[in-house]
Each structure stands twice: as C-alpha cells, then as structure tokens.
Amino acid sequence: MPQLTTTAEPYTIVKSQIAAVRAFNRFYTRIIGTLREGLLNSEYSLSEARVLYELANRPESTAREIARDLELDAGYLSRILRKFESGGLLGRKASVEDGRQSILKLTRQGKAVFSELDQRSNDEAEQLLRSLSAKQLVEFLHGMRSIENALEAKPSRAPYILRQHRAGDMGWVVHRHGVIYTQELGWTPDFEAVVARIVADFIDNFDPKRERCWIAERDGEIVGSIFLVKHPEEKDTAKLRLLLVEASARGLGLGKTLVDECTHFGRAAGYKKITLWTHDVLAAARHIYSQAGYKLVEEEPRHSFGVDVISETWDLTL
Incomplete structure (x- = not known):
C-alpha cells in the first residue's frame, strides 16, 4: 500500500464512503481479471506476473530489492523465484558487492514468457480502451491519474x-x-x-x-x-x-x-x-x-x- 499523507483538517469517514471504495475494488478486480486463477489466460498469478515484469525491466536486481519495492513477503517471493528457476525462466549469479546476495536475471526463455504476457496485457488494455468513446477515454485516463495522485505521496507527471x-x-x-x-x-x-x-x-x-x-x-x-x-x-x-x-x-x-x-x-x-x-x-x-x-x-x-x-x-x- 502507498504511504498516505494526512490532511491538516479533520473530517469524518462515513460507512457509505467505505462501501463505495470496496464496491469500486470489487468492480475493478472483475474488469481486469485479477480473480482468475491464471492472469491473462496464463499459468502465472498476478503476483508472479508482476515479479516477472520487475525482472524484465531492471538491468540487474536482487530478491531484497524486489521484495522491498513490491512490498512482498520475503518467503512468498522466494517461492515465486524458485518456481521461475525450476521452469528455466530465471538465472542467478553471485553479487560482486555482497556475496550474500544473488543477482537475478531472466533467461532467454524467461524473456520470451514475459514478452508474451506483456503483449497480452497490451492487447487487453487496448480492447478495454477501444470500447470507450473519445470523451469517455479522456475522462477515464484523467480519473485514473486523479486516483493515483490522491494516493501517492509524490504524484508522478501526468501522461498525455x-x-x-x-x-x-x-x-x-x-x-x-x-x-x-x-x-x-x-x-x-x-x-x-x-x-x-x-x-x-x-x-x-x-x-x-x-x-x-x-x-x-x-x-x-x-x-x-x-x-x-x-x-x-x-x-x-x-x-x-x-x-x-x-x-x-x-x-x-x-x-x-x-x-x-x-x-x-x-x-x-x-x-x-x-x-x-x-x-x-x-x-x-x-x-x-x-x-x-x-x-x-x-x-x-x-x-x-x-x-x-x-x-x-x-x-x-x-
């Protein structure tokens, strides 16, 4: 969870607002399919796909860094990494700076698996966006950015x-x-x-x-x-x-x-x-x-x- 900043002006959260957040969470997880057993019709869970993404988009990384950045339990991440290794997706080498740490890198097979998942994700997102009118598309993207800015301690620059x-x-x-x-x-x-x-x-x-x-x-x-x-x-x-x-x-x-x-x-x-x-x-x-x-x-x-x-x-x- 992101670190939320507190407001200087106190206010009351009512039950209907809490219910609205939970309803939105249920709606959105259904839309993007996070409750399916395999994400994007694959054998990988949402957490596993996210770890694959991090491995594919970092020149080098350690398990400690990924666990920290994704806020994953170290034991849970270790099980995911072992699954990737046994499937031939992941390789390790000892860190020159710290012999207790291993540098994680996707194998050629791992990169191919990620590339396929990444393309499926792009296709699914494009299909969702194409269902919207031009006006709805603008409102949709602005709405996402508003939510992100509200919850992030340091909002990133808005996309175009x-x-x-x-x-x-x-x-x-x-x-x-x-x-x-x-x-x-x-x-x-x-x-x-x-x-x-x-x-x-x-x-x-x-x-x-x-x-x-x-x-x-x-x-x-x-x-x-x-x-x-x-x-x-x-x-x-x-x-x-x-x-x-x-x-x-x-x-x-x-x-x-x-x-x-x-x-x-x-x-x-x-x-x-x-x-x-x-x-x-x-x-x-x-x-x-x-x-x-x-x-x-x-x-x-x-x-x-x-x-x-x-x-x-x-x-x-x-």
Whole structure:
C-alpha cells in the first residue's frame, strides 16, 4: 500500500464512503481479471506476473530489492523465484558487492514468457480502451491519474493522450502556433496566416481514410498537435504538417510519439513517402525527424516571417 499523507483538517469517514471504495475494488478486480486463477489466460498469478515484469525491466536486481519495492513477503517471493528457476525462466549469479546476495536475471526463455504476457496485457488494455468513446477515454485516463495522485505521496507527471480532432481544435492550432512562434522565434503574423490556410484546407478537403489530425491532451488541456495530409500533386506521397508541442509537455517524448503516429498511419493508408517542410532553427523538431528516419533532401535560404531562415524539405520512404 502507498504511504498516505494526512490532511491538516479533520473530517469524518462515513460507512457509505467505505462501501463505495470496496464496491469500486470489487468492480475493478472483475474488469481486469485479477480473480482468475491464471492472469491473462496464463499459468502465472498476478503476483508472479508482476515479479516477472520487475525482472524484465531492471538491468540487474536482487530478491531484497524486489521484495522491498513490491512490498512482498520475503518467503512468498522466494517461492515465486524458485518456481521461475525450476521452469528455466530465471538465472542467478553471485553479487560482486555482497556475496550474500544473488543477482537475478531472466533467461532467454524467461524473456520470451514475459514478452508474451506483456503483449497480452497490451492487447487487453487496448480492447478495454477501444470500447470507450473519445470523451469517455479522456475522462477515464484523467480519473485514473486523479486516483493515483490522491494516493501517492509524490504524484508522478501526468501522461498525455492522443485523439482525433473535434470542434474547436483548429482554432487552438492556429492560435498556439501564432503565439509560440512569435514568443520563441520572433516570427511575424504571416506565419499564423499560413497555419490558418493549412487547417482550413484540411477541414474543407478532409479525407478520413488518408488524412489525420492528432491532438494531444494532458490533464484536460491540449498540449500538442500534428497533421498528415495528402500531397496535392503526388498520389503516393503524404505531407506531415504543423507539429507542435507546448513547453509544458516537452521532455515527455510527445513529439516523437506524434511523428511515429504519422508514420504508422501513412503506411496503413498506402503511402510510399512522407515529406515535410521545416526550418533550420527548429532544432528539436529536426532531431525528431532525423531519429524517425527522415532525410534532408533540399534546403534554401530565404527571408520568411520577418526573419532570415533556411527552409528545408525532409523525406521519409515508407
């Protein structure tokens, strides 16, 4: 159990509130299947699967560390580890720093078993989320984060979610591009006008089978966007446009995720290439494009949006 902080203001807990917590616990354990004999239709219990997860996601670990972090009884953990060893999932070696401790590492077979469980867990979570509407998905993820923040002594940073565009989003895209590019780069309103024309064309000619806008939200606030649209002249080419990440959401890997979503969608839509237009001063975006496999194919010095820049074209072969 997490360590709960106490409030400075006393209050009374009534029976109906206790009953509500217990009812939620019963509901949620049924939904995620923790009462099944084997988690995710496997031979492993929830505790065993959690230990497997820790072993797979640590470079090295000891039984003492796992017992401490998962708050497991040492004897119970020892029985789980013996089961893994006898099944060929786990290996041990003596610790160089402390000969009384063993370093635990999954074997190749253990990694394969974990990989299968991990994929089943991802599939089950995706199936659950796909049963929700876009509005329900936002509320669901925010609700989980609210519960976690309320019970954790040190809340972790909220995650972001991606969704397709809806009414009002295009206004946000134009507004935030105008504000951010003026504040951070000193660009003139000409750039905001370009963005407005791009989003107007997107809405007027939207083809849901071959085009997509992703909007990123965090704590109920929009923090990013990206578009993938048809190239007006090349049938098998898509254009990546209007990648934007708010300063409050930078460092979370959101930019990379947005670009990756474009790549996956582009392949699924049958495009052979994605192209994009950017400028040399956008170092963070250029790094993301390079890491995603885009190649710089053309550059041209020009005076745009009130400043001297180098305009660049980058291509990704799918």
